[in-house]
Amino acid sequence: xxxxxxxxxxxxxxxxxxxxxxxxxxxxxxxxxxxxxxxxxxxxxxxxxxxxxxxxxxxxxxxxxxxxxxxxxxxxxxxxxxxxxxxxxxxxxxxxx
Amino acid sequence: xxxxxxxxxxxxxxxxxxxxxxxxxxxxxxxxxxxxxxxxxxxxxxxxxxxxxxxxxxxxxxxxxxxxxxxxxxxxxxxxxxxxxxxxxxxxxxxxxxxxxxxxxxxxxxxxxxxxxxxxxxxxxxxxxxxxxxxxxxxxxxxxxxxxxxxxxxxxxxxxxxxxxxxxxxxxxxxxxxxxxxxxxxxxxxxxxxxxxxxxxxxxxxxxxxxxxxxxxxxxxxxxxxxxxxxxxxxxxxxxxxxxxxxxxxxxxxxxxxxxxxxxxxxxxxxxxxxxxxxxxxxxxxxxxxxxxxxxxxxxxxxxxxxxxxxxxxxxxxxxxxxxxxxxxxxxxxxxxxxxxxxxxxxxxxxxxxxxxxxxxxxxxxxxxxxxxxxxxxxxxxxxxxxxxxxxxxxxxxxxxxxxxxxxxxxxxxxxxxxxxxxxxxxxxxxxxxxxxxxxxxxxxxxxxxxxxxxxxxxxxxxxxxxxxxxxxxxxxxxxxxxxxxxx
Numbered sequence: 001x002x003x004x005x006x007x008x009x010x011x012x013x014x015x016x017x018x019x020x021x022x023x024x025x026x027x028x029x030x031x032x033x034x035x036x037x038x039x040x041x042x043x044x045x046x047x048x049x050x051x052x053x054x055x056x057x058x059x060x061x062x063x064x065x066x067x068x069x070x071x072x073x074x075x076x077x078x079x080x081x082x083x084x085x086x087x088x089x090x091x092x093x094x095x096x097x
Numbered sequence: 098x099x100x101x102x103x104x105x106x107x108x109x110x111x112x113x114x115x116x117x118x119x120x121x122x123x124x125x126x127x128x129x130x131x132x133x134x135x136x137x138x139x140x141x142x143x144x145x146x147x148x149x150x151x152x153x154x155x156x157x158x159x160x161x162x163x164x165x166x167x168x169x170x171x172x173x174x175x176x177x178x179x180x181x182x183x184x185x186x187x188x189x190x191x192x193x194x195x196x197x198x199x200x201x202x203x204x205x206x207x208x209x210x211x212x213x214x215x216x217x218x219x220x221x222x223x224x225x226x227x228x229x230x231x232x233x234x235x236x237x238x239x240x241x242x243x244x245x246x247x248x249x250x251x252x253x254x255x256x257x258x259x260x261x262x263x264x265x266x267x268x269x270x271x272x273x274x275x276x277x278x279x280x281x282x283x284x285x286x287x288x289x290x291x292x293x294x295x296x297x298x299x300x301x302x303x304x305x306x307x308x309x310x311x312x313x314x315x316x317x318x319x320x321x322x323x324x325x326x327x328x329x330x331x332x333x334x335x336x337x338x339x340x341x342x343x344x345x346x347x348x349x350x351x352x353x354x355x356x357x358x359x360x361x362x363x364x365x366x367x368x369x370x371x372x373x374x375x376x377x378x379x380x381x382x383x384x385x386x387x388x389x390x391x392x393x394x395x396x397x398x399x400x401x402x403x404x405x406x407x408x409x410x411x412x413x414x415x416x417x418x419x420x421x422x423x424x425x426x427x428x429x430x431x432x433x434x435x436x437x438x439x440x441x442x443x444x445x446x447x448x449x450x451x452x453x454x455x456x457x458x459x460x461x462x463x464x465x466x467x468x469x470x471x472x473x474x475x476x477x478x479x480x481x482x483x484x485x486x487x488x489x490x491x492x493x494x495x496x497x498x499x500x501x502x503x504x505x506x507x508x509x510x511x512x513x514x515x516x517x518x519x520x521x522x523x524x525x526x527x528x529x530x531x532x533x534x535x536x537x538x539x540x541x542x543x544x545x546x547x548x549x550x551x552x553x554x555x556x557x558x559x560x561x562x563x564x565x566x567x568x569x570x571x572x573x574x575x576x577x578x579x580x581x582x583x584x585x
Contacts (some may be wrong), residue, residue: 017453092435
């Protein structure tokens with residue numbers, strides 16, 4: 001089963017990806033084939049499992065205390081754009097025309 | 098006489114600590130050798146020659162001053178480029194991280210350096226660790242040192258090719274087989290430690306519930322030495338285990354005589370291609386000759402392991418990779434109007450095809466209407482698999498499988514068929530899903546002269562068991578890491 005183009009567009013929207021028409025077509029067939037393969041999971045019935053707590057690592061617990069974090073300058077060194085110690089980002093909503 | 102680049106990590110450290118070898122001379126030898134073969138292999142994204150020379154000189158000076166220079170003194174190490182090294186570029190093989198410089202080092206890197214290791218370079222990988230051939234790197238192909246038209250495996254293909262040719266040790270990462278499969282394809286040893294054994298702090302996350310850092314080496318002793326250095330609790334990774342780390346070298350010569358070794362009936366029956374069966378049976382015969390007691394075990398959930406793994410790892414990837422959006426670091430697309438457009442354009446221009454595919458698959462598996470059928474069901478299969486493996490380990494000490502269904506395949510052979518690439522991971526994903534330690538050791542050559550690997554799994558935190566078994570196996574095989582496509 002190939003996924004429909006509409007389905008691929010919906011997933012791309014959720015994943016925040018813009019796909020070219022060629023990518024949409026390719027992914028529709030490739031992802032469809034993979035999802036078909038995933039469908040073998042539907043045949044798996046085991047009432048004894050709940051999917052919870054499937055790794056019981058003897059984990060560390062840390063005290064909830066403030067500790068020094070990465071200095072602002074070190075962080076901003078990797079920022080695509082910054083002014084006066086702040087990240088620059090585009091407007092969340094476009095300006096009203 | 099061996100050249101310095103041919104020495105193992107243990108020999109180098111012993112020599113440097115004792116003053117018979119200079120860390121600088123060892124580093125220069127590995128660097129020269131690496132440069133001689135790198136044009137053919139493409140294993141590295143960057144060689145850190147100057148930084149390495151300074152480090153090596155510092156170790157030699159400290160040794161002369163009478164200091165303890167550590168269990169990995171002067172050992173050159175290659176690092177997979179999804180592990181942070183402070184002050185150096187970190188790309189994950191992705192255009193979206195071009196220009197990013199790590200502001201801190203991973204805990205595993207800090208521990209390696211504190212033990213005296215010298216980083217030689219940053220190695221190529223499938224983008225974000227997503228792939229089994231290194232063909233998904235956004236920057237370059239890496240070629241298999243045994244045959245240049247073959248893949249080195251993935252995603253730690255760069256580290257594996259580097260260890261097979263010019264350095265004794267590398268750090269890789271393994272989410273579903275990414276240390277073990279390239280180790281098998283390049284004729285070396287690769288260890289995926291138990292989940293929680295090694296801190297993931299400073300490793301760029303792909304699938305957080307299975308990601309582990311581990312060593313690639315030319316023999317099991319060197320892998321054990323490296324594990325001892327990098328393992329242990331770390332308060333910066335809450336999933337790192339608060340367990341004592343025994344010295345795996347102390348037990349490594351214990352052999353395999355009298356150990357019960359499980360062979361899953363599901364393997365020969367269904368998943369092993371006919372051409373791989375002969376070497377597999379030879380490997381089992383060798384284990385028996387070494388005194389192992391082979392026992393059949395049944396693990397029915399193995400059949401669903403690939404589907405289970407790919408649902409879970411893509412789901413986790415779709416969440417983990419949401420942070421790469423062009424805002425705080427990495428590549429930002431130019432000329433966009435709104436914030437939403439900036440996210441989409443930066444991600445679409447920055448990620449390669451396989452990363453987009455996996456983000457899409459994971460987004461699908463987690464989306465309304467599909468969550469229970471895919472993600473929820475995969476969690477249940479994972480739990481069943483884990484219980485079946487626990488039951489098996491009530492009667493056996495080790496489980497053995499091939500590492501991969503075949504030796505290294507040709508570059509380009511599978512890249513257009515993602516599902517066929519995923520199916521290559523059939524033997525490695527179970528240990529990932531169950532969090533078990535798993536080792537790949539060389540077990541011979543296929544009909545094309547490409548190395549094959551044998552995988553050994555054990556109970557959680559029993560790395561010593563797989564290393565001791567692997568040691569017995571490699572000694573009996575008398576394996577030599579002498580790749581045929583590069584001059585010695």
